[in-house]
Each structure stands twice: as C-alpha cells, then as structure tokens.
Amino acid sequence: MTSHVHVHVALIGVHLASAEERAFRRIDVGLSALTDYATRGQVNAALPQGIANPLCPGERLSLVNDDSEGVYLRVESGESRSWSGFGDTVQFVQDLLTLVGNADCRKDLPVLTTESGTRVDVKMKTEPVIRDHWYPTFLLKLDDLPTVLPTWLCLREKLEPSAAVLFSVDYGGPGYYQNKLFNVASAAEGFSNALFPDATGIAPDSYAQLRQYLKKLPDKDARDWAFSMIKRNKPGFTARMRMLLTLPDPAAVREVMADKEDLWAKWITQARNAISHSNYDDMKEIPPEIGQALLYVTKTLLHLVMLAELDYLSPKQQQGVAALTHTVRRTPFTEYLPP
Known part of the structure; x- marks a missing residue:
C-alpha cells in the first residue's frame, strides 16, 4: 500500500510533537511595503520599538533593520505560542500598511524563534511577494506609528471578519x-x-407595537412567517x-x-x-x-x-x-x- 503525505507547512530547525505545541516566543516577517515606508525620505531613522498590543497582553511589536534584508516586523510574546499563534497580529499590521500605503502589501515567509533562541524557518506555499509596487503616498508618518498602531489593532479586531x-x-x-x-x-x-x-430600523416603541399586532394573527403559518421577517429591528x-x-x-x-x-x-x-x-x-x-x-x-x-x-x-x-x-x-x- 502506498501512502501519500501532503505537506502544507514545514518548520526547518525544530521538531514538534504536534502543530499546536507552544514553542515559540518571536516571529520576524518581511512586508513588501515596510522598508519603503520606514526609510522613505529619512536617513538612519529611529525605528519604533516595543509597541504594546492592547489585544494581547505581553505582546510587543518592533521594526527591525537588517542591512541585508531591509526593515522587517518583529512580534515578541510574553508567553510561548504555536507556530501560527502570531498570525492575527502580522495580518493586522499588513492591512495597516495596505491602508496607509494605498497598495496591497504582501508577506514574506516568516522566521520563528523558540524559547531557547533557536531560529526556525517557515516554508509554505504563498503568493509571490510584490517588490516593484510604487507606493505614491504613505498617510502615516513613521514617528506616529507607536501612537496609531495600538488604536488600529483594536479597530481591525472590531471590524473582523x-x-x-x-x-x-x-x-x-x-x-x-x-x-x-x-x-x-x-x-x-x-x-x-x-x-x-x-x-434600529424603526423606533423601538413602533417595533414593539408591530410584534403585538402580529401575535394576534389567527393563522399560525402567517404569524410564524411574519415574525421570521421582523426577527430583528x-x-x-x-x-x-x-x-x-x-x-x-x-x-x-x-x-x-x-x-x-x-x-x-x-x-x-x-x-x-x-x-x-x-x-x-x-x-x-x-x-x-x-x-x-x-x-x-x-x-x-x-x-x-x-x-x-x-x-x-x-x-x-x-x-x-x-x-x-x-x-x-x-x-x-x-x-x-x-x-
């Protein structure tokens, strides 16, 4: 008998007992607009560090400069997470860059770090990263990111999905x-x-009166149908x-x-x-x-x-x-x- 194994995600550098194992404290990920955003018109600009995420106590976000790879996002957690446990935060930051950069921002493959400091590369099938976009205007200044990002994370969560x-x-x-x-x-x-x-669709008093009127309908099928139509005001x-x-x-x-x-x-x-x-x-x-x-x-x-x-x-x-x-x-x- 032949068995087929379909690999969706490969973690290079660590062995896990299950996909849910909480072994990681940090993720580094490149975003296609981030280097342009963090460096446009600025020389040796100070990158924001340790921005607290109000949705996840103990989680902090930073922009990190790597001379060979440009600027990337770092998310650090106060407690260990699964390999996919940083996904919402990274997605929300990606969406913010899309909003303020006026063009779709894409993610690179991330790098995870275990509790002991071991680097773990993540390999999976993804969409190609767009590197030749022209971002004509960024509506958010780098210096203002520490102020806006926590508010954005809460707004993005509020508007989910x-x-x-x-x-x-x-x-x-x-x-x-x-x-x-x-x-x-x-x-x-x-x-x-x-x-x-x-x-509300109509005034609450009018809605209550309408429900009372419908309760008096003699035909049960008609009554049930009518209530299904006005289930919510x-x-x-x-x-x-x-x-x-x-x-x-x-x-x-x-x-x-x-x-x-x-x-x-x-x-x-x-x-x-x-x-x-x-x-x-x-x-x-x-x-x-x-x-x-x-x-x-x-x-x-x-x-x-x-x-x-x-x-x-x-x-x-x-x-x-x-x-x-x-x-x-x-x-x-x-x-x-x-x-």
Whole structure:
C-alpha cells in the first residue's frame, strides 16, 4: 500500500510533537511595503520599538533593520505560542500598511524563534511577494506609528471578519468582478453593523407595537412567517450604506462620490441583492459604465471610514482620496459620469 503525505507547512530547525505545541516566543516577517515606508525620505531613522498590543497582553511589536534584508516586523510574546499563534497580529499590521500605503502589501515567509533562541524557518506555499509596487503616498508618518498602531489593532479586531473580506479584494489578484463586488458590499454591511451596533430600523416603541399586532394573527403559518421577517429591528441595507457615508470627512466623500451619494447607495444595494439572490434584473438597472467604478468607489469609501475611525489619521482623509484614487483600481465616479 502506498501512502501519500501532503505537506502544507514545514518548520526547518525544530521538531514538534504536534502543530499546536507552544514553542515559540518571536516571529520576524518581511512586508513588501515596510522598508519603503520606514526609510522613505529619512536617513538612519529611529525605528519604533516595543509597541504594546492592547489585544494581547505581553505582546510587543518592533521594526527591525537588517542591512541585508531591509526593515522587517518583529512580534515578541510574553508567553510561548504555536507556530501560527502570531498570525492575527502580522495580518493586522499588513492591512495597516495596505491602508496607509494605498497598495496591497504582501508577506514574506516568516522566521520563528523558540524559547531557547533557536531560529526556525517557515516554508509554505504563498503568493509571490510584490517588490516593484510604487507606493505614491504613505498617510502615516513613521514617528506616529507607536501612537496609531495600538488604536488600529483594536479597530481591525472590531471590524473582523468584515475587514478581512475587504482587504481580500486587495490581496486576491485577478478574479470575477461579481465576487469582488459582493465582497465589498458584504464588508460594507459588516462595517455598519460593527460601527452602529445600536441602530434600529424603526423606533423601538413602533417595533414593539408591530410584534403585538402580529401575535394576534389567527393563522399560525402567517404569524410564524411574519415574525421570521421582523426577527430583528435592524436597518435595511440601503439605510446602512447611508449611515456609512456620515463617518468620513464630508469633503472626502463628495470627491469620491462626485455628489452622487444617493445613487451610490441605490446601486450598491441593487448589485448586492442581484448577486446574492440571483436576480440579475436588478443588476441591469445599474448603468454599464458604472460597473468597475461601483466596486472601487465602495472600497475607497470603506478605506476612508477606517481612516476616520483612526482619530489621528482622520485629518488625512482628503489626502487619502487623492492617493486612493491614484490608480485605475480606485477610479472615482467622476471618471465615468460628468460633474
């Protein structure tokens, strides 16, 4: 009998009893934008050290300069972790660089360090690291990273998993447009749920009265169906999209939306419903020339929402519009519709 072994991850330099064994105290990982970010316009700049992660007591983040490899991220833990136990922190930092660098940031293969100080190389199949991106603008100064990073880590956790869905559009490469459009629409709904947790569709008193009225329906099937339709007193999708529009700087929103906020809310709702319910007639109501713009304008809006939630970066929103719409992947409506 022949057996086949499929190796997904190889740890070179250590033997573990199981994949869950907690043997590591540190991870070093290169990020494609990090060296450019840490050194642009600065000579021998002091790299931030020992930034505490409020989500993980005892965890500290540093930028480390290696003359041969450039600048990389180091995450150190106060207690031992499994080989994959640093993943969320690294991912969140990668996402921050994507947000403030206006281009997708990629990870190199990491290097782990055991409790005894042994170096362990991690080998796995990954996407190629993009090294020739041009990052036209970084919205976050290196000196401000110790202030912003802890806030970002908390915000990114708050927006999970919707933020992961949003950033997957940056990291995913080529793919079906409808998949990407549905992903950003789903992320937008998740952002609204996270940032407006107490929002209601109608006034609580009216909702209570409606439930009392439905309880009096004589037909049980009709009563059960009606209650399933109003199980939660939450805003509809279009209302949630309008709520998101209130978070970023109004001038930044106007520039991205070309003063067509109501049309955007209508179109993104139609697109989301068309794709999720296989009702493509709704999609036909969206002007064909708006197609790609709808995807990237929605993504840009969500990037602006995150900048707005990072109080320190909130004033950077209008600068962010120019940077976020620099490439065709983030083209504003003004490229498709006359002012």
